[in-house]
Amino acid sequence: MPGGVAVIGGSIAGCAAALAAVRGGAEKVTVFERAAGELRVRGTGIGMHKDRFTELAAAGYVDEDMPWAPMNRRLWTVADGSRRGGRAIAVQPFPFRAYAWGTLWSALRERVPAGTDYRPDAVVRGVEQDADGVTVRLGDGGSERFDAVIGADGYRSVVREAMFDDVKPHYAGYVGWRGTSPDTGPCPEFQQDDCHVAVFPGGHCMLYRITVPGGGTRLNWVLYTVPPEVPGFSGDLTSATSLPPGRLSADLTTALRTLVSTHMPPYWAEQILAAPPETTFIQPIYDLEVPRYASGRLLLAGDAATIARPHTGGGSVKALQDAYALEQAWRAGGSWAEITAAYDEGRTALGAQLVALGRRLGHAQVEHTPDWAAMQEADLDAWWAAQNGGSAAGSGFGGTALRRG
Ligand SMILES: Cc1cc2nc3c(=O)[nH]c(=O)nc-3n(C[C@H](O)[C@H](O)[C@H](O)COP(=O)(O)OP(=O)(O)OC[C@H]3O[C@@H](n4cnc5c(N)ncnc54)[C@H](O)[C@@H]3O)c2cc1C
Numbered sequence: 001m002p003g004g005v006a007v008i009g010g011s012i013a014g015c016a017a018a019l020a021a022v023r024g025g026a027e028k029v030t031v032f033e034r035a036a037g038e039l040r041v042r043g044t045g046i047g048m049h050k051d052r053f054t055e056l057a058a059a060g061y062v063d064e065d066m067p068w069a070p071m072n073r074r075l076w077t078v079a080d081g082s083r084r085g086g087r088a089i090a091v092q093p094f095p096f097r098a099y100a101w102g103t104l105w106s107a108l109r110e111r112v113p114a115g116t117d118y119r120p121d122a123v124v125r126g127v128e129q130d131a132d133g134v135t136v137r138l139g140d141g142g143s144e145r146f147d148a149v150i151g152a153d154g155y156r157s158v159v160r161e162a163m164f165d166d167v168k169p170h171y172a173g174y175v176g177w178r179g180t181s182p183d184t185g186p187c188p189e190f191q192q193d194d195c196h197v198a199v200f201p202g203g204h205c206m207l208y209r210i211t212v213p214g215g216g217t218r219l220n221w222v223l224y225t226v227p228p229e230v231p232g233f234s235g236d237l238t239s240a241t242s243l244p245p246g247r248l249s250a251d252l253t254t255a256l257r258t259l260v261s262t263h264m265p266p267y268w269a270e271q272i273l274a275a276p277p278e279t280t281f282i283q284p285i286y287d288l289e290v291p292r293y294a295s296g297r298l299l300l301a302g303d304a305a306t307i308a309r310p311h312t313g314g315g316s317v318k319a320l321q322d323a324y325a326l327e328q329a330w331r332a333g334g335s336w337a338e339i340t341a342a343y344d345e346g347r348t349a350l351g352a353q354l355v356a357l358g359r360r361l362g363h364a365q366v367e368h369t370p371d372w373a374a375m376q377e378a379d380l381d382a383w384w385a386a387q388n389g390g391s392a393a394g395s396g397f398g399g400t401a402l403r404r405g
Pocket of ligand 1: 014045125156304310313315318319
C-alpha cells in the first residue's frame, strides 16, 4: 500500500481519484492542478445517465444536492420549411440528468477530503518511476517523490506519455463547437425537459437546458461537424489541442453561424446565434485508448486513459467509475502489483469498449450521416440500434453499469 500518492490534474477525474486514494488508505495525497483559478467557470453541460448517477451516488462520488435539470426525451429533429422547431423524426427515451460542468466539479472538489494537499497553479512537467517510487518534476524546476502517481491530467497527459510514449489521441476529423445561450423557455411545440438533436448533412447539434452555478438555467449546445475551410484556420488539429473562448477567428465563427442558419430549424438556429460568439469554443474530437491503465507505480484515470467521443455521453461517468474501481482495488488489499493488476483488469477493456462505441456513433452521426429528412421513426430507431449493436442499454451508451465490489 503506497503511503504518498500524487494525483496529476484536479478536474473531474483528479478530484475523484484523490477521494479514492484517501478512501483506499493512502497516507498522504497531493493533487497538482495546472490551472491557477477556480475550475468551476470551465465548460458547459454534462449529461449523466440516471442509472449511472444512482450507482455513483451509492458509491459516494455524487449526491442529490448537486443542482441538475431533468431530461426525459430525446428528439431527433430535421429542418422542415418554415416550421420553427423543425420536424421531429423520432422521439426516444432519454433518462439523463443535465449538469453544468462547474456544478459537477465544485461538488467533487468539496468531496476531496480535508488533509489532501490540493495545489492549484502547479504544473507537472514529467514523471519518472524507478523501483522505489516516482519523481514528479514540477514546472517551477522543483521535484518531489511519491510512492505512486495517478495521471488524471486529461487528453494531453504527461503521465500517459511516461507510460506509453507512442500512444497519442487520434483526431477524428471533426470538432465540437460549444456554447451556452440564454434560456428563453421551451419551443412551443416541445417540452422543457426534452433534449434536442438537430440533424443536418454532415453533423448534428445537441441542445439541452442546464442549471448553472449561482442559479438560473441556460441552453447548452454542442454542434459536431467537419470544420469549415476558412482563411486563418489551418484545420490541422491532429496534435491534441482545443480552441478556447476568444481563440476562434471571426471567419471561422462566421462560417459556423452560416451553417447553423442554413441547416437548422429556425428556432434552434436562433438559440445558437444568441450565444455571444466570443464565448463559444471548439473542442476537436479525439479517440484514445491505452494498452493498460497501470504500469508499475503509474496509473491513469479519466481522459488521460481513454477518450471516447462525446456522443457516448459517458466520459465523466467513466472518470468517476475509474476512481471507484481504484478505491475498490485498493480496499481489497494485496501487494501493489495485485492492486494495479485488479484496477487494470477492470478498466482497460471497458475503456476500449467505450472508445469503439464512440467511433461507431461518430461515424453514423457525423462522418457518414444518413438522409435524415427521408427517415421515418422506425428507420431512425433501427439506425440507432445498429450503432449500439442492437441495444443501447448494453452498448455502454451513457456509460456502462458500475461493478460494485
Ligand atoms: C464536446 C464534449 C462534450 C462532452 N459531453 C459529455 C457529457 O455530456 N457527459 C459526459 O459524461 N462526458 C462528456 N464529455 C466528456 C467529459 O467532459 C470528460 O470525459 C470528463 O470531463 C473527464 O475529465 P478529466 O478530469 O479526465 O479530464 P480534464 O477535465 O481534461 O482534466 C484534466 C485536468 O488536468 C490538468 N492538467 C493537465 N495537464 C497537467 C499538468 N501537466 N500538470 C498539472 N495539471 C495538469 C488540467 O488543467 C485539467 O484540469 C464531453 C466531452 C466533450 C469534448
